Amino acid sequence: MFQMRSPPPGSAKVIDCLKSLGLTKYEAQVYIALLKVVSATASEIHEISTVPRASVYPVLDQLQEKKLVSVARSTPKRFAALSPDEGVALLLGGIERDAADAREILSSIQRERIRHEQSSEELIWNVFGIENIQRKLTEIIHTASHDIHIIAHPQIISPEIVGILEERAEFADVEIVTHEGAYGNAGKMRIYVKKHPDYPRELDQVKDMMAGGICIVDNLRVLVILGTGKEDAVALFSEAEGFIRFFSRYYNLIVDWAKKPE
Secondary structure (H helix, E strand, C coil), rough: CCCCCCCCCHHHHHHHHHHHHHCCCCHHHHHHHHCCCCCCCCHHHHHHCCCHHHHHHHHHHHHHCCEEEEEEECCCCEEECCHHHHHHHHHHHHHHHHHHHHCCCHHHHHHHHHHHHHHHHCCCCEEHHHHHHHHHHHHHCCCCCEEEEEEEECCCCCCHHHHHHHHCCCCEEEEECCCCCCCCCCCCCEEECCCCCCEHHHHHHHHHHHCCEEEECCCCCEEEECCCCCCCEEEEEEHHHHHHHHHHHHHHHHHHHHHHHC
């Protein structure tokens, strides 16, 4: 019969160290107990380790899975511990493999985020000519699920585009700021007609080129238009977060100004 023994100095420290290597407290206690003897039965391990009797067999099964304990097929079964050098090396190997797996998975998550950011930043498309711009404007309006916000020279908003906007206004919030033009039955659209500020005389020759607009759809897509000329009008289209954020702020400033009474 094994005698109950008080834990040796430093046993709490070694249990903490084994726990940091992946063992539970009971696993550490059983492993330490088996190192004190050549082999032992489950009942003897209970006496040496002070692990509750009902927990000894489950713990031994766990240690066998971790290859820290071997079993002799005697009656009753006797268990023996792997040497400390081999045991610690085995536990460290498992930690290193887990660390390598974690590093690879976490790195792939970070690479995906960087790739997404880079692709979002780089995808700013040029659209040339007023007809192409109106086609692009029609295309993104058709994608709207929640809201369509437009600041635009009346030449950009063709009758066809007005018709599409009236249709989308049945389920999306449509808001338009312009400086002239008739929109018939605006229906559910909010339209602010605000006289364009006078340009300084020095800029009179370039005022048509400076005309243009912004269309923001669902806060996910932006079309920025400069000019209304048939050939020389140009627009930038993007779904990049920073691009959207910048022009959303600009849009909000213009809308706040448009809502003020004359």
